[in-house]
Amino acid sequence: MKVKVLGTGLTKFGEHWDKSLKDLAFAAAKEAIEDSGLDTDKIDAVFVANMLHGKLTGQDHLGALVASNLGIVGGAFRVEAACASGGIAIHLAIQSLMSGTYKNVLVVGAEKMTDAGASEISSALMGAGSEDERKAGLTFPALYALMAKAHMQKYGTTRSHLASVSVKNHYHASLNEKAQFPYEVTLEKVLESPIISSPFTLFDVCPVTDGAGAVVLSSDSTQPGVFITGSAVATDTVDLSQRSSLIEIAATRQAAKEALKQAGVKISDIKVAEVHDCFTIAEILAMEDLGFCQKGEGGKFIQKGSTKLGGSCPVNTSGGLKACGHPVAATGVKQIIEITRQLQGRVGKRQVANADVGLTHNVGGTGGTVVVHVLQT
Amino acid sequence: MNSSPVQIWRKHKNLHNYLGKTGRLLVWTKIFVAPTGFEHQTPYIVGIVQFEDPSTSSGQVRLPAQVVDCPEESLKVNQKVQVVIRKIGKAKAEDVIEYGIKVKPL
Numbered sequence: 001m002k003v004k005v006l007g008t009g010l011t012k013f014g015e016h017w018d019k020s021l022k023d024l025a026f027a028a029a030k031e032a033i034e035d036s037g038l039d040t041d042k043i044d045a046v047f048v049a050n051m052l053h054g055k056l057t058g059q060d061h062l063g064a065l066v067a068s069n070l071g072i073v074g075g076a077f078r079v080e081a082a083c084a085s086g087g088i089a090i091h092l093a094i095q096s097l098m099s100g101t102y103k104n105v106l107v108v109g110a111e112k113m114t115d116a117g118a119s120e121i122s123s124a125l126m127g128a129g130s131e132d133e134r135k136a137g138l139t140f141p142a143l144y145a146l147m148a149k150a151h152m153q154k155y156g157t158t159r160s161h162l163a164s165v166s167v168k169n170h171y172h173a174s175l176n177e178k179a180q181f182p183y184e185v186t187l188e189k190v191l192e193s194p195i196i197s198s199p200f201t202l203f204d205v206c207p208v209t210d211g212a213g214a215v216v217l218s219s220d221s222t223q224p225g226v227f228i229t230g231s232a233v234a235t236d237t238v239d240l241s242q243r244s245s246l247i248e249i250a251a252t253r254q255a256a257k258e259a260l261k262q263a264g265v266k267i268s269d270i271k272v273a274e275v276h277d278c279f280t281i282a283e284i285l286a287m288e289d290l291g292f293c294q295k296g297e298g299g300k301f302i303q304k305g306s307t308k309l310g311g312s313c314p315v316n317t318s319g320g321l322k323a324c325g326h327p328v329a330a331t332g333v334k335q336i337i338e339i340t341r342q343l344q345g346r347v348g349k350r351q352v353a354n355a356d357v358g359l360t361h362n363v364g365g366t367g368g369t370v371v372v373h374v375l376q377t
Numbered sequence: 378m379n380s381s382p383v384q385i386w387r388k389h390k391n392l393h394n395y396l397g398k399t400g401r402l403l404v405w406t407k408i409f410v411a412p413t414g415f416e417h418q419t420p421y422i423v424g425i426v427q428f429e430d431p432s433t434s435s436g437q438v439r440l441p442a443q444v445v446d447c448p449e450e451s452l453k454v455n456q457k458v459q460v461v462i463r464k465i466g467k468a469k470a471e472d473v474i475e476y477g478i479k480v481k482p483l
Contacts, residue, residue, distance in 0.1 A: 122412040135388075135465050135477050136423050136441040137408065137415040145406035146425060153404065153454060198407040241425045241439040246404065 001262060003094050004225035005375070006104070006216045007036025008337040013211035013325035014180040021053055021112040024212035025066045028330075029108050033070075036104075036216035037223075043216070044102035045075030049089035049109040049329040051082055055124050056116050066108055075102065079329075082128030083278060085109065086213070086332025087233075087362030087371035094231050097219040104220070109333030110212035121208050125328070128365040130239035141205050141279060142197040143240050143366050148281035149199065150246035154296070157284065159199055161299025163190035165280040166203045166322055168308050173319025175309075175350040180209050180325030204280040209325035213333035215340070226340045230259035230374030238368040247296075249367035252289035256361070256372045263374035265357055267291040270313055270374075272342045272352040274335035276363040277320040286361055287315070290372075309350060317342065317350045332362035332371065339375045382473045395460045395478045400428035402456040402480070403439070407449055414466035422449055426458055426480050446481040457483045 009031025011024050019027075025048070033040055046067040054060040063076035075096075079089040086109035093105045113121060122139045129138065151157045167187055173179035190203035218225070234254035237243055243250070260267060267290060275290070277283035284298035292313065293301040301307070307315035318324040318338040321331055339358035341347050360373045380388070405424030408415075415421070422444040430438040444452065445463060458480035465477040 119413045133441050136443055138423050139412055142406050142408045146404050149404045196410050241441045
């Protein structure tokens with residue numbers, strides 16, 4: 001696979017009351033194009049990842065909306081796969097380059113969520129679940145809470161293990177000026193915050209976020225940039241209850257196996273990773289299902305500091321979804337941006353030393369879609 | 378999100394398949410922040426229930442369902458439960474009232 005990330009652009013994640021989705025997408029895209037060193041007329045197509053905008057505002061047709069705002073008149077596509085929309089847009093953009101259809105493409109992930117209230121957002125996000133789950137009054141925190149309870153029942157995972165994910169990711173976010181919550185929290189604060197859906201408290205749950213990320217990808221490997229050497233997607237049932245197991249995300253295992261095989265590397269070669277920590281249990285499951293540790297050991301593995309900056313493989317150096325924020329469809333693109341910048345040595349205080357191989361892991365719903373990418377210098 | 382009358386009619390036609398069935402509660406959570414239409418019920422309990430069903434290849438069917446008529450403290454893993462028919466969400470004055478399945482402990 002000879003696809004390179006030539007440029008990256010990212011807005012601050014948080015509450016952008018003065019900016020629309022179009023504004024956020026434009027800002028990230030402009031920065032990415034400038035960073036790539038390409039002229040805008042060299043961009044052949046735009047892939048726009050978005051999940052909620054049509055539902056929340058009535059505005060669809062986002063491919064042409066974003067492309068025309070940038071003065072790009074080539075291909076323009078909107079991509080939706082719930083919270084994995086960004087990763088899937090990257091995957092499709094890579095396919096378009098490998099097929100030879102395009103030479104340089106722009107991928108923009110953008111979401112504008114804070115205009116809506118909590119119940120409205122909870123309902124809109126449940127579009128990523130099944131009808132039976134919606135009729136049961138489930139929310140995404142509740143669905144992952146069910147997975148957490150099952151993991152606790154089987155492996156003895158504790159509230160403290162869950163909370164340690166949040167503490168670590170807030171520490172990483174404290175080093176990232178683009179993060180929604182760039183400050184540290186204590187284990188006690190996580191444990192004592194209000195319950196959202198048992199066993200999760202407020203600090204186990206990713207926030208509602210506005211933000212956009214953009215990358216310029218190219219099939220021209222002579223340009224300076226970071227290689228994407230593995231890109232794989234796997235799927236499973238949308239309805240959590242229909243899975244054979246509640247304590248793993250099988251699609252993560254499958255996508256990781258394929259992406260690592262494409263890249264010709266092992267999980268032990270990964271020096272830095274961005275994984276999908278929409279809820280604290282999700283990062284524990286990701287560590288186990290990606291193969292960083294044994295099944296059932298994820299909580300202890302994270303709590304002992306292996307994935308904190310300075311550990312053997314720092315995970316979610318951006319702050320993750322929990323503390324950097326989760327503008328749903330922008331997340332998968334932001335993960336690629338963070339790993340690209342880590343591999344380029346551009347992230348300042350949160351730089352991982354000697355980072356030459358990185359991985360991203362983006363999940364849609366409760367694991368109905370998973371996309372894994374491997375990046376190398 | 379409210380369903381249209383025809384969606385509700387389609388769903389109601391299948392409810393009798395579940396009436397009176399018993400199953401086991403595998404796992405549950407208590408929800409404090411609800412989606413639109415469920416705010417008035419908070420906090421409420423939702424779990425995954427496993428029913429025996431010889432007509433399927435695995436012999437089992439799993440469904441998500443609200444757990445009603447009990448305090449959370451009384452629940453245990455593999456609790457035996459029975460399907461009941463209850464209102465789903467909150468209908469506005471001119472909406473068709475939607476019913477669906479929930480479970481209660483036996």
